[in-house]
Amino acid sequence: MVGNYVDKTLTDDTFGESSYEKAECKMLSYAISRAIENAGEKEENVDLLISGDLLNQIISASFAARDFDFPFLGVYSACSTLSESLALAAMLVDAGYYKKIVAATGSHFSSAERQYRYPLELGNTRPPQSQWTVTGAGGAFIANEGGRVAITSATLGKVVDFGITDVNNMGAAMAPAAADTILNHLRDTGRSADYYDLIITGDLGALGSRIVKDLIWEMGVDIQNNHVDCGEIIYNVIEDEFQGGSGAGCSAVVFNSYIFDKLRRGQLTRVLLCATGALLSTVSSGQGESIPCIAHAVSIEVV
Amino acid sequence: MVGNYVDKTLTDDTFGESSYEKAECKMLSYAISRAIENAGEKEENVDLLISGDLLNQIISASFAARDFDFPFLGVYSACSTLSESLALAAMLVDAGYYKKIVAATGSHFSSAERQYRYPLELGNTRPPQSQWTVTGAGGAFIANEGGRVAITSATLGKVVDFGITDVNNMGAAMAPAAADTILNHLRDTGRSADYYDLIITGDLGALGSRIVKDLIWEMGVDIQNNHVDCGEIIYNVIEDEFQGGSGAGCSAVVFNSYIFDKLRRGQLTRVLLCATGALLSTVSSGQGESIPCIAHAVSIEVV
Numbered sequence: 001m002v003g004n005y006v007d008k009t010l011t012d013d014t015f016g017e018s019s020y021e022k023a024e025c026k027m028l029s030y031a032i033s034r035a036i037e038n039a040g041e042k043e044e045n046v047d048l049l050i051s052g053d054l055l056n057q058i059i060s061a062s063f064a065a066r067d068f069d070f071p072f073l074g075v076y077s078a079c080s081t082l083s084e085s086l087a088l089a090a091m092l093v094d095a096g097y098y099k100k101i102v103a104a105t106g107s108h109f110s111s112a113e114r115q116y117r118y119p120l121e122l123g124n125t126r127p128p129q130s131q132w133t134v135t136g137a138g139g140a141f142i143a144n145e146g147g148r149v150a151i152t153s154a155t156l157g158k159v160v161d162f163g164i165t166d167v168n169n170m171g172a173a174m175a176p177a178a179a180d181t182i183l184n185h186l187r188d189t190g191r192s193a194d195y196y197d198l199i200i201t202g203d204l205g206a207l208g209s210r211i212v213k214d215l216i217w218e219m220g221v222d223i224q225n226n227h228v229d230c231g232e233i234i235y236n237v238i239e240d241e242f243q244g245g246s247g248a249g250c251s252a253v254v255f256n257s258y259i260f261d262k263l264r265r266g267q268l269t270r271v272l273l274c275a276t277g278a279l280l281s282t283v284s285s286g287q288g289e290s291i292p293c294i295a296h297a298v299s300i301e302v303v
Numbered sequence: 304m305v306g307n308y309v310d311k312t313l314t315d316d317t318f319g320e321s322s323y324e325k326a327e328c329k330m331l332s333y334a335i336s337r338a339i340e341n342a343g344e345k346e347e348n349v350d351l352l353i354s355g356d357l358l359n360q361i362i363s364a365s366f367a368a369r370d371f372d373f374p375f376l377g378v379y380s381a382c383s384t385l386s387e388s389l390a391l392a393a394m395l396v397d398a399g400y401y402k403k404i405v406a407a408t409g410s411h412f413s414s415a416e417r418q419y420r421y422p423l424e425l426g427n428t429r430p431p432q433s434q435w436t437v438t439g440a441g442g443a444f445i446a447n448e449g450g451r452v453a454i455t456s457a458t459l460g461k462v463v464d465f466g467i468t469d470v471n472n473m474g475a476a477m478a479p480a481a482a483d484t485i486l487n488h489l490r491d492t493g494r495s496a497d498y499y500d501l502i503i504t505g506d507l508g509a510l511g512s513r514i515v516k517d518l519i520w521e522m523g524v525d526i527q528n529n530h531v532d533c534g535e536i537i538y539n540v541i542e543d544e545f546q547g548g549s550g551a552g553c554s555a556v557v558f559n560s561y562i563f564d565k566l567r568r569g570q571l572t573r574v575l576l577c578a579t580g581a582l583l584s585t586v587s588s589g590q591g592e593s594i595p596c597i598a599h600a601v602s603i604e605v606v
Contacts, residue, residue: 019590048459055584056359058379062462062582066595071459073387074582074597076361076377084376088391095398115586156351156374159365279365279377281358283418287322292369294377 002234005257006136007034013110013135021055024108027137028053029064031252032104035139039147043068047098050085052076054107054133054248055115061105078277079174079203080157081105081248082138082255083296086273087154089142090298099144106137107247116167116282130168131205131231131246138252140260149263150303154296155185159279161292167285171208171231171243174276177293178204179215182274185297186221193223196299197268200259202251202275203231205243230254230275251275269302305537308560309439310337316413316438324358327411330440331356332367334555335407338442342450346371350401353388355379357410357436357551358418364408381580382477382506383460384408384551385441385558386599389576390457392445393601402447409440410550419470419585433471434508434534434549441555443563452566453606457599458488462582464595470588474511474534474546477579480596481507482518485577488600489524496526499602500571503562505554505578506534508546533557533578554578572605 003009008030015023028051036043049068051061052075065072077084085103092098110120112133118124142151160177178201186193193199204212209229216223230251231244255273262268274297306312318326339346352371354364355378368375380387388406395401413423415436421427445454463480481504489496496502507515512532519526533554534547558576565571577600
């Protein structure tokens with residue numbers, strides 16, 4: 001379903017490149033270009049790129065930034081990189097420091113697998129609580145004028161660690177961070193949960209989504225009817241991807257295509273995008289550390 | 304010399320921890336605490352931490368952030384992470400989004416060596432153009448009032464790639480990015496180079512410093528007499544560290560101790576801090592890529 005809303009669908013997961021990493025970078029570069037083009041703008045008018053990704057030293061973002069002649073602000077918060085970038089872009093534009101910013105991120109199943117887990121060639125099986133990193137990229141164009149869809153507020157999250165160490169169960173690890181940021185956002189803004197048509201998490205997957213709804217319900221707030229998770233909806237059930245999609249590209253693809261289209265058409269008028277990130281590395285897990293997580297929220301409204 | 308100005312000198316490079324990575328994280332956490340304490344503030348008054356580091360998935364920053372109960376914004380631009388963090392902190396505070404922000408970063412020789420180069424146990428020798436990653440961390444406290452030292456402007460840099468592929472010659476790779484940002488900063492602000500008492504680069508080292516001075520001189524601007532590089536001054540010559548220090552901790556230590564002390568005492572009144580970052584990874588180098596670099600500049604003045 002989400003696939004019907006994207007600008008370009010690849011049939012070759014190397015995008016004509018010689019490595020998965022280069023393919024990931026090319027996807028991100030393409031997403032940046034399309035975000036500018038779709039906004040009816042030109043590269044020379046862009047003031048800043050805010051981007052990051054899952055690869056070590058965020059090389060997809062850095063090498064994609066090399067393709068463009070505007071400044072680059074590298075950020076990292078794992079799979080919450082999109083909402084972190086959107087929040088920063090909105091603040092910097094609103095304050096008048098920059099006029100036109102592109103916020104973009106992406107991920108690639110095959111580059112993530114070999115960096116974080118096992119070489120693909122091993123053909124490892126996965127436990128049922130695992131998720132599939134999304135191969136995709138998405139970008140948003142944020143300007144100080146024009147357009148009917150606006151970022152109206154943002155809540156940057158704290159690091160939350162519930163002591164989970166199972167790197168195949170990211171949804172459970174990240175759900176408490178999402179709950180914390182969503183509850184803080186509602187309290188800070190004085191809004192009730194039903195202010196929003198949708199409260200969207202990034203890649204908690206099916207299990208993590210149930211956990212975040214429960215955690216928030218325990219605090220007396222009900223998001224059962226207006227919560228949706230990008231990881232849960234990006235794949236069709238028939239694709240049998242266990243708990244769903246994950247990765248920085250997950251929310252980047254779903255938000256910038258499917259959700260944004262519905263905002264643009266007025267079918268949605270108020271959404272809260274709260275992408276979550278698991279701030280681990282293979283080294284931290286190897287040294288016995290649990291998984292610290294974070295979630296950043298931006299409210300996006302038709303104005 | 305710089306060592307006389309730091310808050311704490313370690314004699315044990317594991318800082319009592321079981322791994323170099325955990326030591327790096329603990330140093331960063333300590334630097335954050337000391338930045339708050341030295342500002343005469345308390346943790347509960349801090350609104351945001353902006354931090355990043357050289358380790359994969361910026362785990363030092365993420366795990367350090369877990370120690371504190373304020374939101375965390377993860378950033379990455381390799382060894383220019385300090386000036387990126389300072390620039391962002393200044394903009395977010397000046398715009399009124401946050402009142403009190405800590406910007407901090409660090410690095411560790413031994414964790415960087417085994418991640419980027421070779422296991423220490425191999426005892427590899429190094430070519431004469433190489434630098435030594437600094438084991439250290441530093442943080443700054445940025446608030447909307449109080450204090451006589453202020454960040455007065457910032458110039459975020461573009462990615463610049465001169466096609467250098469020698470990962471042992473970072474100074475040469477990064478110098479063009481520093482030159483680009485310094486020249487853009489002077490043009491944007493209409494300032495001449497001698498407006499500043501010091502124009503400080505982060506970790507170009509001795510060779511890179513000579514290159515950046517030459518590149519800028521070729522464009523008709525002379526910084527021969529007021530340029531200094533943190534990497535060049537952090538070690539004593541007798542320590543024989545080839546081209547000098549490097550790493551995110553290099554500018555973090557030198558700026559937040561030695562330079563800040565001179566600003567605080569009024570011995571310096573206007574400095575431009577332009578830290579540089581090499582945006583490579585072992586994967587990008589392994590796949591034959593050159594080294595894209597970036598530099599972010601902040602001007603810091605006694606007001």
